[in-house]
Amino acid sequence: MKLRHALIASSLALAFGLPTAALAQAPIVIKFSHVVADATPKGKGAIKFKELAEAKTKGRVKVEIYPNSQLYKDREEMEALQLGAVQLLAPSVSKFGPMGVRDFELFDLPYMFPNKEVLFRVTDGPVGAGLFKKLESKGITGLAYWDNGFKQFSANKPLRTLADFKGLKVRIQSSKILEAQMKQMGANPQVMAFSEVYTALQQGVVDGEENTVSNKYTQKMHEVQKHMTLSDHGVILYAVIANKKFWDSLPADVRKSLDEAMTESTRYVREIAQNENDDALAAVRAAKTTEVYTLPESERQVWRKAMLPLHEQYAPVVGKDNIQAIYKVIGDVAAGKK
Numbered sequence: 106m107k108l109r110h111a112l113i114a115s116s117l118a119l120a121f122g123l124p125t126a127a128l129a130q131a132p133i134v135i136k137f138s139h140v141v142a143d144a145t146p147k148g149k150g151a152i153k154f155k156e157l158a159e160a161k162t163k164g165r166v167k168v169e170i171y172p173n174s175q176l177y178k179d180r181e182e183m184e185a186l187q188l189g190a191v192q193l194l195a196p197s198v199s200k201f202g203p204m205g206v207r208d209f210e211l212f213d214l215p216y217m218f219p220n221k222e223v224l225f226r227v228t229d230g231p232v233g234a235g236l237f238k239k240l241e242s243k244g245i246t247g248l249a250y251w252d253n254g255f256k257q258f259s260a261n262k263p264l265r266t267l268a269d270f271k272g273l274k275v276r277i278q279s280s281k282i283l284e285a286q287m288k289q290m291g292a293n294p295q296v297m298a299f300s301e302v303y304t305a306l307q308q309g310v311v312d313g314e315e316n317t318v319s320n321k322y323t324q325k326m327h328e329v330q331k332h333m334t335l336s337d338h339g340v341i342l343y344a345v346i347a348n349k350k351f352w353d354s355l356p357a358d359v360r361k362s363l364d365e366a367m368t369e370s371t372r373y374v375r376e377i378a379q380n381e382n383d384d385a386l387a388a389v390r391a392a393k394t395t396e397v398y399t400l401p402e403s404e405r406q407v408w409r410k411a412m413l414p415l416h417e418q419y420a421p422v423v424g425k426d427n428i429q430a431i432y433k434v435i436g437d438v439a440a441g442k443k
């Protein structure tokens with residue numbers, strides 16, 4: 106009789122979420138919130154991390170993914186992480202400014218990264234590690250850098266020369282360097298959460314935006330943008346970050362498995378990111394609603410020249426040493442040095 110009562114009590118407790126001894130076995134839940142679609146480099150990376158984390162911890166950890174700003178928009182998700190309402194995020198590094206860490210805007214400097222090899226060497230080296238250190242005092246642990254790809258411009262008019270940007274209202278992420286970039290091009294930048302961009306483009310609140318093609322396509326921006334210019338003028342890079350208190354409180358063996366899962370998912374994102382963007386570009390072309398224009402090298406040099414002064418102008422904000430370190434990596438990669 107006693108046993109029956111105990112069984113009923115514990116199933117009731119489980120059903121109503123009450124604490125019992127059985128709940129001591131309950132998995133550690135990691136809420137992973139992000140703002141893009143599942144079918145993007147970040148979306149797929151999150152799913153890969155979930156699979157690996159749950160398998161490696163043999164179910165002791167359960168990862169719940171909330172994509173597409175389902176839970177929070179850009180700024181709110183940062184606050185939610187700091188408050189511990191979610192445990193994991195992978196925001197674009199262009200979004201740390203509002204929390205007072207502007208150093209990550211280093212990656213927003215236009216025409217800074219000639220290729221992904223340079224980007225990976227920088228994120229994997231002392232610059233990447235140094236930036237993660239800056240997050241600790243904000244209650245955040247940096248776990249990995251995930252890449253997406255190079256940014257392209259779109260609008261409802263052709264964007265072929267800098268003159269085409271004059272007075273154009275362009276949505277940007279919350280980065281002062283991106284603001285400066287757009288001003289340097291003669292445009293009128295407007296900070297806006299990612300989840301609001303499609304509607305803003307549709308309703309003409311803004312005229313254009315810059316993003317990777319995978320982000321544009323999965324948000325259906327090609328339906329509301331008649332022109333896209335392949336300019337590769339900057340990158341979208343993510344910092345996978347955890348609530349520090351939560352991360353530090355994990356049992357050591359669980360954290361070790363999660364670190365492994367993160368390393369493997371980072372490798373995976375690097376493998377798929379380019380393909381995701383190539384496939385998205387093919388899909389945009391096939392939709393025939395957007396004319397795709399490739400910026401010729403001669404014009405690219407004109408844009409680059411116009412934007413380069415920002416590197417020096419923003420050195421005091423993002424660190425002269427960091428900029429020099431990237432220039433050195435660029436030289437090493439060009440010279441074929443390991």
Ligand code: LMR
Pocket residue numbers: 140141147196197253278298299316320341
């Ligand atoms: C954006 O806001 O445009 C991007 O940062 C979205 C993302 O997370 O890739």
